[in-house]
Amino acid sequence: MSDLLNPCMTCGACCAYFRVSFYWAEADDGAGAVPVELTEPLGLLMRNMRGTNDRQPHCIALQGDVGGCVSCGIYQQRPSPCREFSMSGENGEVNEACDRARARYGLPALFHPSLPEMT
Numbered sequence: 501m502s503d504l505l506n507p508c509m510t511c512g513a514c515c516a517y518f519r520v521s522f523y524w525a526e527a528d529d530g531a532g533a534v535p536v537e538l539t540e541p542l543g544l545l546m547r548n549m550r551g552t553n554d555r556q557p558h559c560i561a562l563q564g565d566v567g568g569c570v571s572c573g574i575y576q577q578r579p580s581p582c583r584e585f586s587m588s589g590e591n592g593e594v595n596e597a598c599d600r601a602r603a604r605y606g607l608p609a610l611f612h613p614s615l616p617e618m619t
């Protein structure tokens with residue numbers, strides 16, 4: 501899909517809905533790339549993106565307003581949960597978590613798998 505048509509670029513809901521947590525060494529004071537100053541400790545071995553463990557989660561790296569023109573300020577350095585999170589409909593599969601995050605911001609679900617026809 502062309503980036504111009506990618507619904508994520510006018511969404512960002514998942515970056516402002518979930519706690520984004522990962523093994524501490526994904527940060528750049530370990531072996532990883534995530535800027536450590538954008539993270540917070542979460543227990544002994546984990547970290548989360550700063551802002552995502554708040555009562556109203558909002559990742560510090562999210563640029564723009566949810567539902568508008570958005571981008572990730574650390575796209576090339578984002579942690580594994582962000583890399584692994586798929587847009588609903590990607591590869592023909594529903595991602596209920598994507599739909600749930602979008603619904604929180606009044607955005608419609610992206611993918612409606614075809615239902616069997618009544619005969």
Ligand code: SF4
Nearest residue numbers: 508511512514587598
């Ligand atoms: S909630 Fe879904 S559509 Fe929105 S940015 Fe995340 S993956 Fe993309």
Ligand code: SF4
Nearest residue numbers: 515559561562572582
């Ligand atoms: S690091 Fe980027 S992709 Fe991950 S939650 Fe934050 S803004 Fe979203």
